[in-house]
Amino acid sequence: MDMPVLSLRNLTVDIPTRHGTLRPVDDVSWDIAAGEILGVVGESGAGKSMTGNAVIGLLDPPAHISAGEVLLEGERIDNYTLAQMRRVRGKRIGMVFQDPLTSLNPLLTIGEQLSETILRHLDVSRSEADARAIQGLDEVGIPSARNRMGAYPHEFSGGMRQRVVIALALCAEPTLLIADEPTTALDVSVQAQIIALLKRLCRERGMAAMLVTHDMGVIAETADRVAVMYAGRLAEIGPVSQIVGQPRHPYTDGLMASTPAASAGQARLRQIPGAMPRLNRMPDGCAFHPRCPRAQDKCRVNPGPKVGTADERAACWFPIEQDEAAA
Amino acid sequence: MSNLPDATRQGVEPLDRMEPAEVVQPSRWRSIWDADVTWSFRHSPVAVVAAVVTLAMILSAIFAPWIATTNPFDPASLNLMNGFSRPGVPNAFTGESFWLGTDDQGRDVWSTILYGLRISLFVGFMAVLFALVLGVLLGLLAGYVGGWVETIIMRVADVQLTFPSILVALLIFGVARGVIPIEYRDQMAIWVLIVAIGLSDWVQFARVVRGATLVEKNKEYVQAARLIGRKPGAIMLKHILPNVLSPVLVIATISLALAIIAEATLSFLGVGAPPTQPSLGTLIRIGQDFLFSGEWWILFFPALTLLALALSVNLLGDWLRDALNPRLR
Amino acid sequence: MSLVSVQNLTRVFDVSKPWLNRVIERLPKRMLTAVSDVSFEIPARTTYALVGESGSGKSTIGKMVVGLLRPTEGHVEIEGVDLVTETDAAVIDRIRSDIQMIFQDPFASLNPRWRVRDIIVEPVAARGGDTVGLAEKLLTQVGLSPDDAGKYPHQFSGGQRQRICVARALASEPKLIVCDEPTSALDVSVQAQVLNLMSDLKDEHGLTYLFISHDLTVVRHMADTIGVLYLGRLVEEAAPGDLFTKPAHPYTAMLIEAAPRLDAFGREVEPPEGEIPDPTDPPSGCAFHPRCPLATEICSVERPRLEAFGSGRVACHHAGEIALKGAA
Structure with a gap:
C-alpha cells in the first residue's frame, strides 16, 4: 500500500485548566490514503473539530498536542514551528470551515484573494495566477467565473460563498483537504450541491480529505471510510458501508438507530439514554x-481495545457481532 | 439574506462540555459571584491590596466618630492654641501631640481626614447610585422600547458626552445655586453635589445597558416571556436587568473613583462641599493656603488619602473589568 | 373543529435602509414579503408541520400563530378567537394560556439568572396561579429529577435544557404548542430523546403541535400533515405517507x-x-x-x-x- 497522506499516531490534545487537565482528544490514530474521504462523525464535544485543528496546528492555547504524532505524507508536522506550519496550511493542506464568511476577507475581491494565495504558495507569474484563479472558480461551479473575479464576498449567496472557499482551499493544489462541517450552515438543496462538488474534486485530483460533520446522512453519502468519535476517543473506524450497515460499537449502533430517517414509520425513535460526559467528569x-x-464490569475499569491501526474496528470489549445484528 | 427574520441557525454547536464548570450545589452566592471571579481575585495581588485599602477607608469613614480623636467640627473640642502643630511633635503651648498635626484652627488633621472621607465617600456612592439608577433605567427603556424613545434618550446622551463632565456638573451646580434660597445653601450643598455629579455620569451606564439590552431582548427567553403576556416593565426588570448587570458593576466601580475625584475637584474649586462639612477636596483647598508657609501636612495628608482612595477603587474597577470581560455577552 | 385556523396570512417586513440613507442615495423602500397568503387548519390533537429552507417564512408564521408578531394581512384564529381583534381581556387571557412555544436554541431560551423552578412556573405565576409543587411535577414528567428545580440553567446539557423548555411549555396546560426547530441545535441521540418525549406528551396531554423544521426526516417522523413552504408561500400540503412517496x-x-x-x-x-x-x-x-x-x-x-x-x-x-x- 502507498504511504498514507495523513497519519495520526496516538494523537492526544490536552487543555490544562485550574481544575485539572482536560483531554478533548485522547489517543486517536488513523490513516487517510490518497483519494480517500474519511468522514469523522460524533456529537458536539466529541473532539472531532479539535482533532482537525490539531492537524493544521490551529489549536487555541492553552490547548496543545501533548502526545502522539501527525504525519503528512510520512513527514512529522506536529512539531513544526508556526512559520513552517503557515507554509503547510494552504499549500499542502486546504481548509474549509462551517461559516464561509470567516474564511474570506470582506475587503478584498475574491479574485485578489485567490491570486494572492496562488502567488504565495506556487512559483508562477501574476497572469498565470489569475488564469489559475479563474480556472479554480470555474471548477467549483461559479458561473461566468472571469466576470466574478472582481466581486466581493458579500455579493455572493451562502452556497456560492462556500464554493469560493473551496476554490480558495484548493487553489494551491493541496494533497489533503480538511472540511469542518462544510455544509452545516447551508440549506438542504445547496448542501447536496456542495457535497457533490467535494466528492467530484477529491476523485478528480486524487486528494485525501477529512470531512468532519455531525450529520450521519452527509457522511453516509460522501465518505469512503468513517471514524466515529465519542468523548475524545475513537469509538469505531471502518468502511462506510460497514459502519452504517453493520455497526460493531454499541454507540455507533445507537447513533445510527436514533436518526429519524432510520426508523421511518415507527412510532418511537430508538434513543441512547443520557448524554456524553463532560470532559471534566470522564468516567473510568x-x-x-x-x-x-452491553456494559459489564470490565467496561467500567478498562477502556476499550485500541483501534485505528490493528484489525479491530470498534473500541469495545463486547462488540455487536454480525449474526446478532441480523437476529 | 442575513436579515431574514427566520434565517435558521443550524449547527449551533455548544461548547459547554469544554468548560471546566464544576457542578457544585447551587448556592445563593454562586449566581451573583461566579466562582471564576473569586478565583481571579485570589490570584491578583493588586486587586487584593486595592480591595483591602478601599475597605479600610470605607470602614474608617463609617466609624469615624469612634476612631477620630476629636470631632473637628464641634467648636467646643477645639483649642486655638493647638493651631499649626507639626505631625508627631508636641505643641509648644499646650504640650498636646497630634500624629498628623493640626491646621490653623487647631483641628486634628487625622480627624478631619476621617470626617472628610465620610463626605467624599458618601457623595461618591450616592452620585454613582443616582447615575446608575438613572442610566440603567433609561438604557433599558431605550434598548427595549426602541423607536423615538430610543432616539431621544440616546441623542441627549450624545449631546451630553460632547461636554466634559466636570463642566456639566459646574453648570448644574450653578443653576441649583441660583434656585435654592441662601439660607438652605449649605444644607443642600451636598445633595446638589450628588445630583450634579450623578447627572454628568449617567450616560455611560445608559449606553452600555442599551447595547446589552438590544442583545438580550432578541433572545428566546424574552420571547417566551412576551408570549405568556408579561408586561414590558416586568420583562425589562425581571428578565433583562439581571442579565445586563455585570458590565454595570464594572462601570459603577470605575465611576466611583471618578465621582470621588469630581467631588474633590468641585470642592477644591470652592463650589462643592461647604467648609462646615468639608470633604477631602475642601481640606485640600484649605491646606493649599498653608503649603508655602511651611505647614505642608495640612495639604499633604488629605491629598495622599484622596490619591490612595481613587487609585484603589480604580485598580479594583480595572481588575473587575478584566475578570468579567471574557464572559460579557 | 380545528383548533387553529390560519387564513390568508401575510407578513411584510420593511427592510429598507435608514430614512436618511434612502433620501441621500435615492433608494426606494425595500419590502420583504416573508409570508404571503398562507392558509391552513390544524385539527385538535394532531401535529401540523411546516417545512422549508431559509427564507421560507416558516418561523414568521410560527410567531404570528402565537401572537409574537402581528400579521400584515389575514388572521389566525385559535379556538375561533383572533387574538389581534379580540377585545375581551378574559378571553385573551384564556387563549394565551392555551398557547405555548418551544424554541430552537436551548441556550438562549432559558434566562441564565433564574432558577429552573422559577423558569418553569412563570407562565402560571404570571397569572397568579398556584405553583406549589408544579415545577417538581413537570420536571418528573419530562424525565428530569425534582431536585433539579433549585439549579440554574448552566448546570444542564443542551438536551436537558430543551426538556426544561418543554416543562415550561406544559406549565399552563396549553392545548397548542408551537415548536420552532426544537431539535436542530441538539445532537442526534439527544434529538431522539426529545422527539420521543414530545410524542409521549402529546398523547398524555392531548396536545396539538405546530412543528416548524427544515429537517424532512424529523418532520416525517412527527407530523400528521406536512405543509411545504417556498419563499413565503405554501406550495404543497399532504400527509407524510403521500408526500414522501408521491410528492406532487x-x-x-x-x-x-x-x-x-x-x-x-x-x-x-x-x-x-x-x-x-x-x-x-x-x-x-x-x-x-x-x-x-x-x-x-x-x-x-x-x-x-x-x-x-x-x-x-x-x-x-x-x-x-x-x-x-x-x-x-
Missing part, C-alpha cells in the same frame, strides 16, 4: 459505559 | 431527493439546480419556476393557486407530473 474505563446496554 | 410539487420532490440518506453510500445524486432567490425580489409567476425541471411558459407568467390534489393540496401548474428519482 470505557467512556460510553454509563449509557451502554 | 417539484420543489417537494427536490427537497426529498436532496436530503442525505443513511442507506445511500456513494449515491451519485444529481444535485438540484440553483439557490433560493432573493425574497425581496421573487421571480414572477410561480416562484420556483427558474429552478423547476417541469417549468413551461405559463409558470413564469401565472402564479398557480393552491388547489386540492389527491388527499392534499398543491400549488403547481404541473401538479403530480414529477417522479422521484430512486425509491424513497
Whole structure:
C-alpha cells in the first residue's frame, strides 16, 4: 500500500485548566490514503473539530498536542514551528470551515484573494495566477467565473460563498483537504450541491480529505471510510458501508438507530439514554459505559481495545457481532 | 439574506462540555459571584491590596466618630492654641501631640481626614447610585422600547458626552445655586453635589445597558416571556436587568473613583462641599493656603488619602473589568 | 373543529435602509414579503408541520400563530378567537394560556439568572396561579429529577435544557404548542430523546403541535400533515405517507431527493439546480419556476393557486407530473 497522506499516531490534545487537565482528544490514530474521504462523525464535544485543528496546528492555547504524532505524507508536522506550519496550511493542506464568511476577507475581491494565495504558495507569474484563479472558480461551479473575479464576498449567496472557499482551499493544489462541517450552515438543496462538488474534486485530483460533520446522512453519502468519535476517543473506524450497515460499537449502533430517517414509520425513535460526559467528569474505563446496554464490569475499569491501526474496528470489549445484528 | 427574520441557525454547536464548570450545589452566592471571579481575585495581588485599602477607608469613614480623636467640627473640642502643630511633635503651648498635626484652627488633621472621607465617600456612592439608577433605567427603556424613545434618550446622551463632565456638573451646580434660597445653601450643598455629579455620569451606564439590552431582548427567553403576556416593565426588570448587570458593576466601580475625584475637584474649586462639612477636596483647598508657609501636612495628608482612595477603587474597577470581560455577552 | 385556523396570512417586513440613507442615495423602500397568503387548519390533537429552507417564512408564521408578531394581512384564529381583534381581556387571557412555544436554541431560551423552578412556573405565576409543587411535577414528567428545580440553567446539557423548555411549555396546560426547530441545535441521540418525549406528551396531554423544521426526516417522523413552504408561500400540503412517496410539487420532490440518506453510500445524486432567490425580489409567476425541471411558459407568467390534489393540496401548474428519482 502507498504511504498514507495523513497519519495520526496516538494523537492526544490536552487543555490544562485550574481544575485539572482536560483531554478533548485522547489517543486517536488513523490513516487517510490518497483519494480517500474519511468522514469523522460524533456529537458536539466529541473532539472531532479539535482533532482537525490539531492537524493544521490551529489549536487555541492553552490547548496543545501533548502526545502522539501527525504525519503528512510520512513527514512529522506536529512539531513544526508556526512559520513552517503557515507554509503547510494552504499549500499542502486546504481548509474549509462551517461559516464561509470567516474564511474570506470582506475587503478584498475574491479574485485578489485567490491570486494572492496562488502567488504565495506556487512559483508562477501574476497572469498565470489569475488564469489559475479563474480556472479554480470555474471548477467549483461559479458561473461566468472571469466576470466574478472582481466581486466581493458579500455579493455572493451562502452556497456560492462556500464554493469560493473551496476554490480558495484548493487553489494551491493541496494533497489533503480538511472540511469542518462544510455544509452545516447551508440549506438542504445547496448542501447536496456542495457535497457533490467535494466528492467530484477529491476523485478528480486524487486528494485525501477529512470531512468532519455531525450529520450521519452527509457522511453516509460522501465518505469512503468513517471514524466515529465519542468523548475524545475513537469509538469505531471502518468502511462506510460497514459502519452504517453493520455497526460493531454499541454507540455507533445507537447513533445510527436514533436518526429519524432510520426508523421511518415507527412510532418511537430508538434513543441512547443520557448524554456524553463532560470532559471534566470522564468516567473510568470505557467512556460510553454509563449509557451502554452491553456494559459489564470490565467496561467500567478498562477502556476499550485500541483501534485505528490493528484489525479491530470498534473500541469495545463486547462488540455487536454480525449474526446478532441480523437476529 | 442575513436579515431574514427566520434565517435558521443550524449547527449551533455548544461548547459547554469544554468548560471546566464544576457542578457544585447551587448556592445563593454562586449566581451573583461566579466562582471564576473569586478565583481571579485570589490570584491578583493588586486587586487584593486595592480591595483591602478601599475597605479600610470605607470602614474608617463609617466609624469615624469612634476612631477620630476629636470631632473637628464641634467648636467646643477645639483649642486655638493647638493651631499649626507639626505631625508627631508636641505643641509648644499646650504640650498636646497630634500624629498628623493640626491646621490653623487647631483641628486634628487625622480627624478631619476621617470626617472628610465620610463626605467624599458618601457623595461618591450616592452620585454613582443616582447615575446608575438613572442610566440603567433609561438604557433599558431605550434598548427595549426602541423607536423615538430610543432616539431621544440616546441623542441627549450624545449631546451630553460632547461636554466634559466636570463642566456639566459646574453648570448644574450653578443653576441649583441660583434656585435654592441662601439660607438652605449649605444644607443642600451636598445633595446638589450628588445630583450634579450623578447627572454628568449617567450616560455611560445608559449606553452600555442599551447595547446589552438590544442583545438580550432578541433572545428566546424574552420571547417566551412576551408570549405568556408579561408586561414590558416586568420583562425589562425581571428578565433583562439581571442579565445586563455585570458590565454595570464594572462601570459603577470605575465611576466611583471618578465621582470621588469630581467631588474633590468641585470642592477644591470652592463650589462643592461647604467648609462646615468639608470633604477631602475642601481640606485640600484649605491646606493649599498653608503649603508655602511651611505647614505642608495640612495639604499633604488629605491629598495622599484622596490619591490612595481613587487609585484603589480604580485598580479594583480595572481588575473587575478584566475578570468579567471574557464572559460579557 | 380545528383548533387553529390560519387564513390568508401575510407578513411584510420593511427592510429598507435608514430614512436618511434612502433620501441621500435615492433608494426606494425595500419590502420583504416573508409570508404571503398562507392558509391552513390544524385539527385538535394532531401535529401540523411546516417545512422549508431559509427564507421560507416558516418561523414568521410560527410567531404570528402565537401572537409574537402581528400579521400584515389575514388572521389566525385559535379556538375561533383572533387574538389581534379580540377585545375581551378574559378571553385573551384564556387563549394565551392555551398557547405555548418551544424554541430552537436551548441556550438562549432559558434566562441564565433564574432558577429552573422559577423558569418553569412563570407562565402560571404570571397569572397568579398556584405553583406549589408544579415545577417538581413537570420536571418528573419530562424525565428530569425534582431536585433539579433549585439549579440554574448552566448546570444542564443542551438536551436537558430543551426538556426544561418543554416543562415550561406544559406549565399552563396549553392545548397548542408551537415548536420552532426544537431539535436542530441538539445532537442526534439527544434529538431522539426529545422527539420521543414530545410524542409521549402529546398523547398524555392531548396536545396539538405546530412543528416548524427544515429537517424532512424529523418532520416525517412527527407530523400528521406536512405543509411545504417556498419563499413565503405554501406550495404543497399532504400527509407524510403521500408526500414522501408521491410528492406532487417539484420543489417537494427536490427537497426529498436532496436530503442525505443513511442507506445511500456513494449515491451519485444529481444535485438540484440553483439557490433560493432573493425574497425581496421573487421571480414572477410561480416562484420556483427558474429552478423547476417541469417549468413551461405559463409558470413564469401565472402564479398557480393552491388547489386540492389527491388527499392534499398543491400549488403547481404541473401538479403530480414529477417522479422521484430512486425509491424513497
